[in-house]
Amino acid sequence: MSVSIVPLSQLPNGGSGRVASLTAQGLIRRHLLDLGLVTGSWVEAIRRSPAGDPAAFNIRGAIIALRNEDANQILISID
Amino acid sequence: MELTYVDFGLKPLPDQLVIALAGNPNTGKSTVFNALTGLKQHTGNWPGKTVLRAEGSFIHRNNKILLVDLPGTYSLLATSADEQVARDFICLGRPNATVVVTDATCLERNLNLVLQVMEITPKVVVCVNLMDEAKRRKIRVDVDTLSRELGVPCIPTTARDGVGLDKLKDAILDVATGVTVTSPRRVTYEPYIKQAATQLEARIRPFLPKWVNHYWIALRLLEGDSSIIKAIWSRLEDDSVRAVIKEGTAAWAR
Amino acid sequence: MGTLNSSLSSLLSNLAQEINPKETQEIRDSIVGSIYSCAEAIAEKVAHHELERRSELDQKIDNVVTSRLLGIPIMLALLGAILWITITGANYPSEMLAVGLFWLEDQITKLFIMINAPAWLHGVLVLGMYRGLAWVVSVMLPPMAIFFPLFTLLEDLGYLPRVAFNLDRYFKKACAHGKQALTMCMGFGCNAAGVISCRIIESPRERLIAILTNNFVPCNGRFPTLITLSMIFLGGTVATSYSTAAATASVVGLVLVGVGITLLISWLLSKTVLKGVPSFFTLELPPYRKPQVGRILVRSLLDRTIFVLMRAVVVAAPAGAITWILANIFIGDLSILAHLAGWLDPFGRLLGMDGIILMAFILGLPANEIVLPIMIMSYVSAGAILELDSLNALRTLLIDNGWTWLTALSMMLFSLLHYPCGTTLLTIYKETKSMKWTVFSALMPLAVAIIVTLLVAQTAFLLGLV
Ligand SMILES: Nc1nc2c(ncn2[C@@H]2O[C@H](COP(=O)(O)OP(=O)(O)OP(=O)(O)O)[C@@H](O)[C@H]2O)c(=O)[nH]1
Ligand SMILES: [Mg+2]
Numbered sequence: 001m002s003v004s005i006v007p008l009s010q011l012p013n014g015g016s017g018r019v020a021s022l023t024a025q026g027l028i029r030r031h032l033l034d035l036g037l038v039t040g041s042w043v044e045a046i047r048r049s050p051a052g053d054p055a056a057f058n059i060r061g062a063i064i065a066l067r068n069e070d071a072n073q074i075l076i077s078i079d
Numbered sequence: 080m081e082l083t084y085v086d087f088g089l090k091p092l093p094d095q096l097v098i099a100l101a102g103n104p105n106t107g108k109s110t111v112f113n114a115l116t117g118l119k120q121h122t123g124n125w126p127g128k129t130v131l132r133a134e135g136s137f138i139h140r141n142n143k144i145l146l147v148d149l150p151g152t153y154s155l156l157a158t159s160a161d162e163q164v165a166r167d168f169i170c171l172g173r174p175n176a177t178v179v180v181t182d183a184t185c186l187e188r189n190l191n192l193v194l195q196v197m198e199i200t201p202k203v204v205v206c207v208n209l210m211d212e213a214k215r216r217k218i219r220v221d222v223d224t225l226s227r228e229l230g231v232p233c234i235p236t237t238a239r240d241g242v243g244l245d246k247l248k249d250a251i252l253d254v255a256t257g258v259t260v261t262s263p264r265r266v267t268y269e270p271y272i273k274q275a276a277t278q279l280e281a282r283i284r285p286f287l288p289k290w291v292n293h294y295w296i297a298l299r300l301l302e303g304d305s306s307i308i309k310a311i312w313s314r315l316e317d318d319s320v321r322a323v324i325k326e327g328t329a330a331w332a333r
Numbered sequence: 334m335g336t337l338n339s340s341l342s343s344l345l346s347n348l349a350q351e352i353n354p355k356e357t358q359e360i361r362d363s364i365v366g367s368i369y370s371c372a373e374a375i376a377e378k379v380a381h382h383e384l385e386r387r388s389e390l391d392q393k394i395d396n397v398v399t400s401r402l403l404g405i406p407i408m409l410a411l412l413g414a415i416l417w418i419t420i421t422g423a424n425y426p427s428e429m430l431a432v433g434l435f436w437l438e439d440q441i442t443k444l445f446i447m448i449n450a451p452a453w454l455h456g457v458l459v460l461g462m463y464r465g466l467a468w469v470v471s472v473m474l475p476p477m478a479i480f481f482p483l484f485t486l487l488e489d490l491g492y493l494p495r496v497a498f499n500l501d502r503y504f505k506k507a508c509a510h511g512k513q514a515l516t517m518c519m520g521f522g523c524n525a526a527g528v529i530s531c532r533i534i535e536s537p538r539e540r541l542i543a544i545l546t547n548n549f550v551p552c553n554g555r556f557p558t559l560i561t562l563s564m565i566f567l568g569g570t571v572a573t574s575y576s577t578a579a580a581t582a583s584v585v586g587l588v589l590v591g592v593g594i595t596l597l598i599s600w601l602l603s604k605t606v607l608k609g610v611p612s613f614f615t616l617e618l619p620p621y622r623k624p625q626v627g628r629i630l631v632r633s634l635l636d637r638t639i640f641v642l643m644r645a646v647v648v649a650a651p652a653g654a655i656t657w658i659l660a661n662i663f664i665g666d667l668s669i670l671a672h673l674a675g676w677l678d679p680f681g682r683l684l685g686m687d688g689i690i691l692m693a694f695i696l697g698l699p700a701n702e703i704v705l706p707i708m709i710m711s712y713v714s715a716g717a718i719l720e721l722d723s724l725n726a727l728r729t730l731l732i733d734n735g736w737t738w739l740t741a742l743s744m745m746l747f748s749l750l751h752y753p754c755g756t757t758l759l760t761i762y763k764e765t766k767s768m769k770w771t772v773f774s775a776l777m778p779l780a781v782a783i784i785v786t787l788l789v790a791q792t793a794f795l796l797g798l799v
Contacts, residue, residue, distance in 0.1 A: 022362075025358075027158065027613065028613045029358070030156065030158045030361065031158055031159075031613055031615065033156075033361065033362065033365040034153050034154035034156055034158055034162075034365065035153060035615060036153075036187075036188050036191065036369055038362065038365050038366040038369050038370075039362070039366060040366075041369070047395060047396070047399060048401075049399055049404070049498050049499055049501060049502060050399065050400065050401045050402075050404035050405055050499050050502075051499075051502035051503075052401075052502075053501075053502055053505070054498065054501050054502070054511070054614065054616070056498065056618055059188075060185070060187050060188040060369075061184070061185040061186075061187060061188060062185055062188055062617055063617065063618040063619075064615055064616065064617050064618070065498050065501070065511075065614075065615065065616040065617075065618060066614070066615060067501070067505060067511075067611075067614045070613060070614065070615075104617065105617065105619050119632070122489075123485075123488045123489060123493075124488065124489050124490060124491035124493075124619055124621075124622050124624075125488065125491065125493050125494045125515065125619060126494070126616075126617045126619065127512070127515065127530075127533035130529060130530060130532035130533060131529065131532075154365075156361075156365070159535050160535065161532075183380075184620070186375075186376045186379060186380045187369075187372050187373055187376035187380075188372070190371075190372035190375055190376055191368055191369055191372045193372075194368050194371055194372055195368060212620070212622075216388060217382070217383040218380055218381065218382050218383070219380070219381040219383070220379060220380050220381075221378075221379050221380075221381070222379075224378055224379050225375070225379045228375045228378060228379065229375065239625070264371070264375075266367050266368050266371045267367065267371070268363065268364060268367050269363050269367065272360055272363060272364065275360075279348075282344060283341075283344065286340075286341045286344070298364060300345075300348060301352065301357065301360050302357055302360045302361035302364055303352070303354065303357030303358075303360075303361065305345050308341070308345070312341075
């Protein structure tokens with residue numbers, strides 16, 4: 001049973017994991033936290049937009065779309 | 080040393096109770112607002128429909144009530160302008176009660192906001208809206224337990240169909256007039272944060288009016304956000320308030 | 334303004350030194366974490382899920398409407414469907430209203446003759462004011478009253494955030510915010526409302542871009558113009574299913590041009606006066622909700638009708654009176670209107686239009702819905718056609734005045750792109766609190782409109798297409 005850490009943007013649709021850490025700083029970090037992306041929260045990738053970016057995630061029961069470069073700053077641990 | 084609503088552009092009649100309507104985006108605040116006031120604010124199924132603050136009044140059990148529809152926010156940690164507006168109004172506009180409209184299908188993320196509002200003011204009523212949708216999605220919400228857990232009245236509603244609104248009005252009135260005394264659930268922070276906040280609280284006390292929650296402000300300062308203090312000071316138009324605080328400052332300096 | 338008391342500010346700056354940024358970040362992480370875990374704990378005790386949280390149906394709908402293959406075609410199809418219903422549905426009430434209102438005009442005229450009212454009074458009040466009103470009500474009201482409720486249905490269903498989701502990529506490329514798509518959707522109803530809705534965009538730079546380009550989505554006051562002209566010049570004389578389809582396609586095409594220009598200008602602004610990179614973007618996709626069809630239809634139908642009637646009384650009636658006066662006060666042997674139109678004519682021709690059309694756009698600054706009526710009145714007052722109760726009559730009038738398909742196309746493009754109406758400009762001023770940006774928001778689209786129509790018209794002339 002190995003745990004791997006990937007950026008949220010690389011989670012395939014249907015894949016899920018828990019927030020390991022945020023690499024974002026400043027305002028973006030605060031926004032992400034307020035959305036409920038605190039360490040340990042469960043996130044699931046739901047779908048991609050037609051152009052592949054942004055992607056939508058299930059974050060604490062709401063479907064929220066994030067752009068790739070923002071989702072890149074969220075590290076997810078999957079086991 | 081009453082701080083008036085004037086700096087929020089709100090002019091309630093002398094005998095009117097002011098009630099703020101807060102909540103996550105798209106939880107039905109404007110729908111509740113319309114149902115209570117009979118006004119016709121635009122509603123729409125997307126987060127961010129309401130961007131202008133709306134006010135409306137109604138009478139319940141012979142009490143005049145002024146209801147203020149605030150923009151929807153995920154949090155009150157003042158990351159965005161909307162959040163700042165909502166926070167400043169709840170904290171400094173000193174409404175007689177604040178109703179937090181929540182989405183019954185998505186309680187967890189909504190409770191995040193409820194807990195934050197309860198840190199600022201104890202006079203909170205939680206409106207658990209969209210009960211019909213919860214039912215359809217087979218989500219059972221135990222509202223009585225929720226009331227007990229939160230320590231404030233929680234009322235289940237389906238605002239779109241007008242269900243539960245009478246009870247909501249009763250609860251609002253009782254909290255606003257002090258008939259219901261609430262005992263809001265407190266979030267437990269890590270001990271080192273708690274300790275730092277308690278220490279800081281003592282240091283900032285002399286600079287602040289009595290009616291704001293000093294512990295809450297200390298927490299904001301600890302996380303690097305001094306905007307709330309600036310907001311308080313920019314609103315202290317009233318000389319008497321300033322005098323009281325000056326006195327406090329002098330005492331503190333000694 | 335209360336200035337920060339000096340000992341308080343020293344306390345604050347001391348504090349800033351005591352706690353370093355890394356610590357504040359840690360504290361914040363921990364505070365938000367604690368609040369969420371408390372929320373989690375309570376929710377667990379209180380909410381009992383028997384099934385998966387997300388509705389299966391929602392998932393299925395989203396799989397289609399945001400799919401790589403169908404996402405964008407479905408958006409276009411929905412827009413097309415709404416326009417098609419609008420065009421088909423508006424035809425009949427438009428004609429009824431026209432017949433009714435012009436019958437009433439005859440009765441009022443009889444009354445004026447009976448009481449021996451002077452001709453100028455009849456002119457100002459009936460041929461000017463009343464006609465202005467009648468035109469707005471009969472030509473503009475029906476499409477607006479149909480389009481808007483339909484759009485509201487989509488809004489209530491929860492479709493608009495999906496549009497923003499599908500289009501965000503393009504806005505990102507233009508260095509703009511994906512929620513600009515939502516503000517554009519609001520702009521379809523009314524650009525002033527669209528400008529206000531730009532408040533959902535947090536970053537000031539991206540918000541300003543959205544405000545400045547909102548005008549490129551045709552508002553409800555311009556749709557009827559686009560529809561009428563494309564019906565006349567692309568659809569043929571009678572409303573057949575072919576002509577309706579052609580008109581629908583051309584209006585959808587125009588909307589696409591508007592979106593394209595929006596993206597282009599957003600990008601240009603981002604590279605020049607509003608330099609910057611895209612900021613943070615989050616967008617919640619709410620569950621689909623069954624719209625309360627009956628209530629929405631009735632409410633927004635009433636809303637629109639009242640809105641249009643109000644604007645008609647406040648703006649169209651005076652504009653009608655002014656147009657009549659301009660057309661009937663003579664300097665030398667030409668009316669003021671003819672002088673103005675003659676003066677504007679060479680420029681108008683360069684852009685594929687004529688002086689009267691440009692003048693209608695100028696007089697129409699207060700409200701877009703009066704441009705077409707003013708233009709018609711100006712043509713009518715020059716000639717003397719009276720019975721204008723069908724598209725066919727309008728077509729004859731326009732062709733008699735030298736219109737070709739290029740005139741129609743140029744006018745549609747100009748209408749799509751030119752400056753926002755007076756109300757919107759006022760709103761832009763209120764939102765930006767800047768005279769500079771307000772003026773810019775009028776002149777920039779005007780320049781775009783002139784450049785585009787100039788290019789189109791000159792190309793058509795060069796290729797000998799007209
Ligand atoms: N099924 C159901 N739908 C509801 C209920 N209350 C509101 N809605 C719908 O939920 C959507 C959002 O309602 P609004 O009142 O606009 O929400 P809001 O909280 O004001 O939203 P923002 O202004 O964007 O923050 C609308 O489509 C409403 O019709 C309810 O009790 N049941
Ligand atoms: Mg609202």
